[in-house]
Amino acid sequence: MSQHKSGNAGELHQSAGKSNKDLTTAQGVTVADNQNWLKGGQRGPSLLEDQIAREKIFHFDHERIPERVVHARGYGAHGVFKLNESLKGYTRARILCEVGEETPVFVRFSTVAGSKGSADLARDVRGFAVKFYTREGNWDLVGNNIPVFFIQDAIKFPDLIHAVKPAPDRGFPQAQTAHDNFWDFISLTPESMHMVMWIMSDRTIPRSFRFMEGFGVHTFRLVNEEGRSHFVKFHWKPRLGMQSVVWNEALKLNGMEPDFHRRDLWEAIEAGNYPQWDLGVQIFDQEFADSFDFDVLDATKIIPEEQVPVRTIGTLTLNGNARNFFAETEQVAFCTQNIVPGIDHSNDPLLQGRNFSYLDTQLKRLGGPNFTHIPVNAPRCPFHNYQRDGHMTMEVPEGRVNYEPNSWDEKDGVRENPQTGFTSFAESLGGEKARIRADSFADHYSQARQFYCSQTDTEQQHIQDALVFELSKVQRTQIRQRMVSHLLNIDRKLARHVADGLGLDKLPAKTEPAVAPRNDLSPSDALSILKSQPDTFKGRKLGILIAEGTDDALLSAFIKAAKDAGAQVETVAPQVEGAILSNGKKHPADQLIDGGPSVVYDAVALLLQDQAAEKLCHSKPCLDFLSDAYAHKKFIAYSAGCRPLMAKLGLDKHRDKGLQLAENSRDAERFMDSCKALRFWQRS
Ligand code: HDE
Numbered sequence: 001m002s003q004h005k006s007g008n009a010g011e012l013h014q015s016a017g018k019s020n021k022d023l024t025t026a027q028g029v030t031v032a033d034n035q036n037w038l039k040g041g042q043r044g045p046s047l048l049e050d051q052i053a054r055e056k057i058f059h060f061d062h063e064r065i066p067e068r069v070v071h072a073r074g075y076g077a078h079g080v081f082k083l084n085e086s087l088k089g090y091t092r093a094r095i096l097c098e099v100g101e102e103t104p105v106f107v108r109f110s111t112v113a114g115s116k117g118s119a120d121l122a123r124d125v126r127g128f129a130v131k132f133y134t135r136e137g138n139w140d141l142v143g144n145n146i147p148v149f150f151i152q153d154a155i156k157f158p159d160l161i162h163a164v165k166p167a168p169d170r171g172f173p174q175a176q177t178a179h180d181n182f183w184d185f186i187s188l189t190p191e192s193m194h195m196v197m198w199i200m201s202d203r204t205i206p207r208s209f210r211f212m213e214g215f216g217v218h219t220f221r222l223v224n225e226e227g228r229s230h231f232v233k234f235h236w237k238p239r240l241g242m243q244s245v246v247w248n249e250a251l252k253l254n255g256m257e258p259d260f261h262r263r264d265l266w267e268a269i270e271a272g273n274y275p276q277w278d279l280g281v282q283i284f285d286q287e288f289a290d291s292f293d294f295d296v297l298d299a300t301k302i303i304p305e306e307q308v309p310v311r312t313i314g315t316l317t318l319n320g321n322a323r324n325f326f327a328e329t330e331q332v333a334f335c336t337q338n339i340v341p342g343i344d345h346s347n348d349p350l351l352q353g354r355n356f357s358y359l360d361t362q363l364k365r366l367g368g369p370n371f372t373h374i375p376v377n378a379p380r381c382p383f384h385n386y387q388r389d390g391h392m393t394m395e396v397p398e399g400r401v402n403y404e405p406n407s408w409d410e411k412d413g414v415r416e417n418p419q420t421g422f423t424s425f426a427e428s429l430g431g432e433k434a435r436i437r438a439d440s441f442a443d444h445y446s447q448a449r450q451f452y453c454s455q456t457d458t459e460q461q462h463i464q465d466a467l468v469f470e471l472s473k474v475q476r477t478q479i480r481q482r483m484v485s486h487l488l489n490i491d492r493k494l495a496r497h498v499a500d501g502l503g504l505d506k507l508p509a510k511t512e513p514a515v516a517p518r519n520d521l522s523p524s525d526a527l528s529i530l531k532s533q534p535d536t537f538k539g540r541k542l543g544i545l546i547a548e549g550t551d552d553a554l555l556s557a558f559i560k561a562a563k564d565a566g567a568q569v570e571t572v573a574p575q576v577e578g579a580i581l582s583n584g585k586k587h588p589a590d591q592l593i594d595g596g597p598s599v600v601y602d603a604v605a606l607l608l609q610d611q612a613a614e615k616l617c618h619s620k621p622c623l624d625f626l627s628d629a630y631a632h633k634k635f636i637a638y639s640a641g642c643r644p645l646m647a648k649l650g651l652d653k654h655r656d657k658g659l660q661l662a663e664n665s666r667d668a669e670r671f672m673d674s675c676k677a678l679r680f681w682q683r684s
Contacts, residue, residue: 154353
């Protein structure tokens with residue numbers, strides 16, 4: 001039952017003999033019968049007169065609001081941002097200057113294309129939106145987990161989103177880029193090619209929100225006390241390191257556990273394993289911007305970390321789940337225009353379009369201009385203005401003054417403050433009015449190549465496979481060919497692999513680029529997930545398969561080793577009530593094998609005694625548990641009793657270092673140590 005805050009009037013009523021536990025109408029009238037609509041006679045009609053039933057149904061009828069036009073599916077949490085290093089001198093924003101200052105935040109992660117009810121493991125960009133409730137007003141850093149974007153100019157956004165969303169005639173496919181419209185648009189939009197490399201990489205199938213980076217994407221400005229400006233790019237680096245799943249795993253997760261990412265975040269926070277990210281900045285001046293190979297205002301480009309190192313300045317900790325999904329996660333309204341004094345926008349044409357779109361879309365979604373009164377959106381610092389009235393006004397402004405300037409005293413009147421108020425950076429502007437794209441935005445392939453060349457062989461293989469998968473869902477051959485024509489400008493071998501994978505008879509001619517792509521950009525290790533491996537199993541999950549007769553000492557050894565490694569553990573058994581172990585005691589299971597497939601774990605241990613293993617050779621879910629873990633290149637520990645199961649799947653002949661026999665606590669520790677590599681990529 002929802003508990004509404006009662007004001008003074010409510011308390012008065014309580015003293016008149018009303019209990020806090022009584023179910024009431026929205027008007028506060030106690031309900032006597034919540035099971036039956038008022039009837040006219042024993043089997044008679046339901047009466048319209050029943051104001052209690054009508055009020056209830058009326059409210060229910062209006063419970064939904066429009067879902068976000070993009071980023072509809074998301075999950076939010078509360079947290080805190082703490083500054084560890086001051087940027088004084090670069091900015092006057094207090095949140096970036098006062099070391100030790102803690103600022104409350106609300107963060108929402110999301111997928112882009114799918115609707116609210118779509119599955120978490122869609123191959124898609126993830127939103128990473130942060131609302132900082134600073135002492136100087138709200139600052140929204142509305143970023144993604146990929147540092148570049150598909151397009152350079154906001155005017156193209158509706159086309160991009162129309163192309164990726166379900167086709168308008170048939171209404172499918174949902175939450176996917178693998179279809180004609182998307183690749184048709186992309187193949188006609190060369191500026192997307194850098195982004196294509198990122199979205200076909202494993203970045204778009206993260207293991208969890210906790211294991212992904214975030215980026216502000218655009219170049220922003222920092223402005224100091226004297227009004228001098230530097231450019232800045234914002235980065236979020238996950239403390240637990242980056243990690244992704246493999247594509248086949250993503251497909252299975254979408255069926256087995258469509259809420260995989262939201263459940264993961266919720267469980268981690270509930271368990272007190274608060275996920276953390278470091279906020280990093282790349283700061284540079286106009287001189288660097290002028291000398292940079294590409295335009296810093298072009299959101300399809302990065303500045304490699306090797307060129308401008310990322311300086312870590314603070315830590316974000318998510319330490320509280322949203323208390324109510326709708327009130328907070330659904331109603332949170334991020335606006336890129338929300339910045340505080342000391343931070344400013346740049347002329348990135350994508351950012352400028354966003355500054356219009358976000359405020360505009362909230363009006364439609366939340367129904368009026370007073371969405372800033374909703375608790376999750378309201379600033380946590382004092383605020384006073386003369387914006388008045390409108391739908392759902394929640395504040396009760398007092399006094400007779402509602403205009404500025406005014407000459408009322410301190411108590412009644414508020415006025416502007418040129419000393420501390422927001423001032424825009426005094427950039428000098430000039431030039432003719434025209435619909436133009438600067439020549440400095442013309443190179444679409446060089447950084448795409450740099451990204452591809454920075455990946456390990458395994459990651460390059462995944463990009464090739466993803467392109468083949470996606471383009472194989474495209475029905476028109478011309479579109480497939482056009483994409484391969486672009487790939488020829490990025491990497492010839494990549495184009496060849498994709499053409500072969502699709503079965504194209506011959507390589508098409510390459511797309512004529514507007515400017516010749518460069519192939520001399522140095523690879524950047526920071527672009528590869530696998531080259532930036534965390535070397536820890538912390539925050540990951542071990543799944544242990546048990547059954548009748550499992551050696552209790554070995555099970556305890558694995559649970560201890562996993563916990564010592566900072567990992568979560570779940571036991572999986574043929575029956576959810578658990579299994580009787582070798583010591584005769586019943587050990588409860590967290591999951592039934594069907595409900596706890598190995599795709600939901602980062603590594604697995606099969607601790608079975610011979611007879612149980614023989615029996616489980618006939619269990620399809622059990623065979624899938626093992627064969628999927630093997631195919632997804634996970635580390636697998638198995639007790640000697642599991643040999644029949646291994647033989648059944650032919651794994652006794654395919655031993656590798658990722659498949660480890662475990663007989664005692666030393667083996668359990670050794671296994672957990674191997675798991676720090678997260679996957680055994682060498683497995684063919
Ligand atoms: Fe968004 N985007 N976007 N976007 N975006 C929205 O605003 C838009 C872009 C991003 O968890 C919408 O409140 C335009 C880049 C996130 O609530 C909308 C353009 C980046 C979220 C909108 C872009 C993003 C949104 C829909 C091209 C990464 C989810 C609902 C100029 C830097 C925020 C809403 C949340 C949401 C417009 C491009 C990130 C329609 C016009 C680039 C994380 O206003």
